[in-house]
Amino acid sequence: xxxxxxxxxxxxxxxxxxxxxxxxxxxxxxxxxxxxxxxxxxxxxxxxxxxxxxxxxxxxxxxxxxxxxxxxxxxxxxxxxxxxxxxxxxxxxxxxxxxxxxxxxxxxxxxxxxxxxxxxxxxxxxxxxxxxxxxxxxxxxxxxxxxxxxxxxxxxxxxxxxxxxxxxxxxxxxxxxxxxxxxxxxxxxxxxxxxxxxxxxxxxxxxxxxxxxxxxxxxxxxxxxxxxxxxxxxxxxxxxxxxxxxxxxxxxxxxxxxxxxxxxxxxxxxxxxxxxxxxxxxxxxxxxxxxxxxxxxxxxxxxxxxxxxxxxxxxxxxxxxxxxxxx
Numbered sequence: 001x002x003x004x005x006x007x008x009x010x011x012x013x014x015x016x017x018x019x020x021x022x023x024x025x026x027x028x029x030x031x032x033x034x035x036x037x038x039x040x041x042x043x044x045x046x047x048x049x050x051x052x053x054x055x056x057x058x059x060x061x062x063x064x065x066x067x068x069x070x071x072x073x074x075x076x077x078x079x080x081x082x083x084x085x086x087x088x089x090x091x092x093x094x095x096x097x098x099x100x101x102x103x104x105x106x107x108x109x110x111x112x113x114x115x116x117x118x119x120x121x122x123x124x125x126x127x128x129x130x131x132x133x134x135x136x137x138x139x140x141x142x143x144x145x146x147x148x149x150x151x152x153x154x155x156x157x158x159x160x161x162x163x164x165x166x167x168x169x170x171x172x173x174x175x176x177x178x179x180x181x182x183x184x185x186x187x188x189x190x191x192x193x194x195x196x197x198x199x200x201x202x203x204x205x206x207x208x209x210x211x212x213x214x215x216x217x218x219x220x221x222x223x224x225x226x227x228x229x230x231x232x233x234x235x236x237x238x239x240x241x242x243x244x245x246x247x248x249x250x251x252x253x254x255x256x257x258x259x260x261x262x263x264x265x266x267x268x269x270x271x272x273x274x275x276x277x278x279x280x281x282x283x284x285x286x287x288x289x290x291x292x293x294x295x296x297x298x299x300x301x302x303x304x305x306x307x308x309x310x311x312x313x314x315x316x317x318x319x320x321x322x323x324x325x326x327x
Contacts, residue, residue: 073123073131079153080106081131083121086114097121097135101154110155120173127179132203133157134175134185145173145187149203163187163197163206182267182326200267200327207264222262224326229266231322233279234258235313248280248317249288255320256296268324270296275323278306285317293320 069085083099098114099121120136133148146160163175163185173187183199185206197206222231236244236251237258245251260270276297280289286306293304302322311319 069120071122073125075125075129075131075153077129077153078105079103079129079131081123081133081150081154082109083123083133085119085121099133099154103153103155122173122175124175124177124183126177126183126202127181128202129153130202132175132177132183134163134173135160136173145185147175147183147185147199147203147206161203161206163199196265198265198267207267222266224266227326229263229268229324229326231259231262231324233277233319233321234262235311235316235319244313244315247288248285249292251316252278252289252292252318252320253295255318256292259320259322260296263322263324266326268326270324271300272327273297273300273302273322273324275303276305277321278304279309279311279319280306281309281311281317283308289318 070082071084072080072082074080080102081099082101083097086096086098096114097119098112100109100112102109115135120134122134124132124134126132128151131150131154133150133154135146135148145163147163148157148160150157163173173185175183175185177183181200181202183203183206184196185198186196188195199206222229224230234255236254238244238254245254256270263269263272276293278289278293280286289306311317
């Protein structure tokens, strides 16, 4: 392809005869469909001969740029935010990301903003119509990914917040809102498993950098379902891979610390635990294990079941699982 030509990123908007792009701001939103048939009945086919209109997202696109991987978010107010990845053919493919916004349903767009060094950009919208922009190569706090928040439909953005940690490397990310106060971020940290972080304070901070469990076992750790988080059986395995402590009390403390970290990554905490299950290999270990449990949950007093059982590793004296509420 000649360098005189370049790909131009466009958004396709379809106009039906006699229809406006956006409903008036004062109009009430339509009722949710009650069934698939109801939803399909509301989709009116465009009249014959009616075609979509192509609208450029930016009028200041350099001829040497190639644009790929577009992404978009739409608020309930009708604001649109769009972004894309750029490759500079003059420099052999040097990467950047760009984004812009529209306040009139996509008929016109603001001048594009760019950031060099980025390689991926995605958006989501929360229950308050705040837009979150996730960008690889953000460089905030040594993180490989930064999240920016806009409360005005993409016109202005707050400071970048680190959403990936560890080595600082990250690749291919995604961000989404559960519309109940939590923002979830999933990304590839450069290992053989994806990782995730979660924000419970409107994107001000992200906790975790949790790497998902190996799927070959058929289970997850932890698992969030609605307003509950379930932490799978937790063994006394030190983070550095060293052997577990010999003492039952120390093993229980280690299990509970691992559980604490898992709960925080899922947006909860030990103060929200409602049930624990403790598996011990010998009734003689119960005194030390019970002491460790009491130190962590003295003010919480969750329901507890303790049973004597054989565990997978002969060096383990205890294994603990927990169930908590996500506030």
